[in-house]
Amino acid sequence: MTKTKVDISKFLGRWVNTYKETKGIASFEISSQDGVPKFRAFGSQTSHAPGDWGEVEIIPLAASPDGGVAKGFHITYEINQVKSLLAVNENKGLLIIAIYFLPSEGNGYFSREFFFLE
DSSP states (O other), X not given: OOOOOEEOGGGOEEEEESOTTOSSEEEEXXXXXXXXXXXXXXXXXXXXXXXXXXXXXXXXXXXXXXXXXXXXXXXXXXXXXXXXXXXXXXETTEEEEEEEEEESSSOOEEEEEEEEEO
16 A cells, blocks of 8 residues: 655644643644654653653654545654653644653653644
């Protein structure tokens, strides 16, 4: 099966967490470089990884296998021996991120955060 293009253009820009005292991602940027969607997260000062998390490629998800406009996407980070799986979807103009933190030792944990386009 040939992969069809999924349009992420409505997600481009800088997104800010609605909860200013988050212990997770404070903000992130979505860009497109040569047609490749990119995600750069910035952890809050109380996060397991404060500051710039670096840039990773977005895996966009459409509403159907036929492609079209993105309804969400997923990405993976690995920082400070913690793998973070991020599942992102859009609802009522907000991006909602379900984050699964999977440390190499100890218990994993889950967080859900809401972001608005700046």
